[in-house]
Amino acid sequence: MRVLRGLVVGVVAVLCASGLAGCSLFADGPREITDQFLAALASGDTAAAAALTDAPESAKATLDQARAALEPERIDHTVEHVGQASPAAARYRLDWRLPRGRVWSYTADAELYTVDDVWKVRWLPSVVHPGLAVRQQLALRVETPRQAPVLDRDGQALLEPETVVAVLLDPAQAAATAGPLAAALNPIDASITEQSIVDGANAVRPKAYSVVTLRQADYLKVKQAIYELPGLRFSEQRRLLPVDASLAEQVLPSIRSTVEEQVAGNAGWRVVTTDSGGGEVAELHAQEAKPADAVTTTLSRRVQAAGEKALEPVPGAAMIVALQPSTGELLAVAQNAPADQQGAIALTGRYPPGSTFKIVTAAAGLGAGKVRADTPVDCPATTVVDGRLIPNNDRFALGTVPLSQAFAQSCNTTFARLSTDLPAMALTDSARDLGLGADFVIPGLTTITGSVPPAGSIVQQAENGFGQGTVLASPFGMAVVAGTVASGRIPVPSLLRGAATEAKNLGAPVRPEVLDALRGMMREVVTGTALRDLPEVRGKTGTAQYGDGSNAHGWFVGYSGDLAFAVLLTGAGSSGLAVEAAHRFLTGLG
Known part of the structure; x- marks a missing residue:
């Protein structure tokens, strides 16, 4: 028994000295640490993933930002290779499953080494993606394709994409803004009154209240009167609008809600890196937008x-x-x-x-x-x-x-x-x-x-x-x-x-x-x-x-x-x- 015990101690000593294992006989090796790091990243437990690195604070900030920017529904990961000697090179594949069926796949590398007999991931932003550098962030850019119109049976337009402006109000400013805002908007939409604005803002408090969505021409008519009012902000959008506002009023809104996704086409999207000021540095992935075909109705x-x-x-x-x-x-x-x-x-x-x-x-x-x-x-x-x-x-x-x-x-x-x-x-x-x-x-x-x-x-x-x-x-x-x-x-x-x-x-x-x-x-x-x-x-x-x-x-x-x-x-x-x-x-x- 003494001979066997001495043999085991000797083997462990040799392994420790050679760097092939930590001095704790039962510690996790580089493969296990790599698996744990990727699993924690995939599950959204960025704190656990960061704790496996040699710079937990910096790692968590980067991982949190990446997940917030991309909003993945799931992250699949596959370890392709991990070395055994310190420093150990690890290679793995990440598949980010993003909303709307978008998938971003690539291979990345990390280095692991032992710190006080414990394996750690050497933290660099490139652990997330090879193209991500220090003091950079990931960003998702969505590019809206050209929208298509909705046509009648003879090819005449019923609904066409137009630029509209959403008027949004901070409920905290409703009391001061509702009066002059209603005065400007009521000639365009008689249902908008000072009271309706106050009631609407209170109903959604503390979120911003969408007062009205205006066609570009209507917005330009009232812009001077409302642009500087406190608590307002304005958001431009593309919407399908009737060519003739009085035509088929009970049918066209239903058609619009049904076909809106069809005529929007498939949006293009890109994953990019940005600098601290939000400026784009490099494009990591791109999917071109696909314009949609026009939708034809049976209406005449x-x-x-x-x-x-x-x-x-x-x-x-x-x-x-x-x-x-x-x-x-x-x-x-x-x-x-x-x-x-x-x-x-x-x-x-x-x-x-x-x-x-x-x-x-x-x-x-x-x-x-x-x-x-x-x-x-x-x-x-x-x-x-x-x-x-x-x-x-x-x-x-x-x-x-x-x-x-x-x-x-x-x-x-x-x-x-x-x-x-x-x-x-x-x-x-x-x-x-x-x-x-x-x-x-x-x-x-x-x-x-x-x-x-x-x-x-x-x-x-x-x-x-x-x-x-x-x-x-x-x-x-x-x-x-x-x-x-x-x-x-x-x-x-x-x-x-x-x-x-x-x-x-x-x-x-x-x-x-x-x-x-x-x-x-x-x-x-x-x-x-x-x-x-x-x-x-x-x-x-x-x-x-x-x-x-x-x-x-x-x-x-x-x-x-x-x-x-x-x-x-x-x-x-x-x-x-x-x-x-x-x-x-x-x-x-x-």
Whole structure:
């Protein structure tokens, strides 16, 4: 045992003397220290990494700055080689995984040596990267590519990149600045007041409050009045802005938020070293920016403008939705100012469809073989269903007439009776077959077609038959119905070229003979309206009571060639004004 103990002591003494190991038999060697240093750097424990060097304070400052500048999501590391004798050379690979999928990879070197029998990393900034020198820092430079515009179906710009200026306010200065700032900005944006600025600043305190983002031209108008106000700072940005601020106000913001990343392209980025003053010294890595292609929408500026102009004379909330039946491509979503105040109600509002729903009821009756377009039906002034008195509008009576005439003259009594002769699910199924009740997930748009629940009673079924009761529809949904009649299949709506719509809850195809009958009946409607001079138009009028029944919305739903549309004038009292708006819309298309 004495001989063995002496042998071990002798071997350790030789190793210590030769520098191949520390004099502590169980101390970590240079490979272990290298692994530990890189693992601590990767985990973000810069204090632990720095403690493994011979200059912990300087090392920690450099490592902290590097991580803060690059904000890595992960750092992968691989040790390629470590020597064993002091000083020991270490070579390793670092892969910085930065935000937005950016990767910066390189090989670096370090030297390790023993200090009082403990291995240390000899600290130099080049341990982080070979190009990093003393009194230098790392910096990430992002280069924004040329943005692309958003176009309509004909290649005309809807949204274009422009320089804007964000006006930011320090909440601590809000009391002093809000008054003169509001006075300067209110003529540009009437919603900005002294109180709104104070309230907004208090809500985000202590962060800076974004008061407004101005187009460059608007900023230059007010710059002299606001630039020297206390607590303000200004940030220039590139944003997609409407070419015409009044065009498609309920659709373009949604499009912008959906495609903003697409049209921004892939930003270029560089990792550089900087001196103490922030000046760039050297480029360590570069990735060129990749400009994006323009995004094309299905919208038509011509159709959109015609829709908006047609609604200008209407005092109440009014809207028009138009699509292309052959493709489902959305052509226009037009609303007037009173409608805009309520949001995108042309797409998501739910209203009783009134007599426009007789398209659905007629399709159900025709499909079930209960009637044909020429079947004689009664159209009395009133009818009673299980104690419920159902009148025609103004209690007109036609006597016995063909179904097509009862449809054209909008006999509530006829369609109430027809609906009660059908199974409980008939109207729900017929609506779904025409696209009403379908759910469309459209990139760039939120929509609701409507809802047609099964009737809970015979009275409810009768009321549903002429578009009152519990049935609800949006103008978007009724445009889909018109498009289905026009094309013979449900037109799956789309907004962005190349972005597919997910369609759910679609019904079965409507039989050709049913569609032919509906088309003829819808033409007969038009010949009795202000649209009679437009030979290609087919449609259905609708007066839909709401509330206590003393008020009514006015509808017109129809198609002309490869254009399907729905017009809704809320609170209009009757369908007459909706027909007039439809006429202005169609003639405005040229």
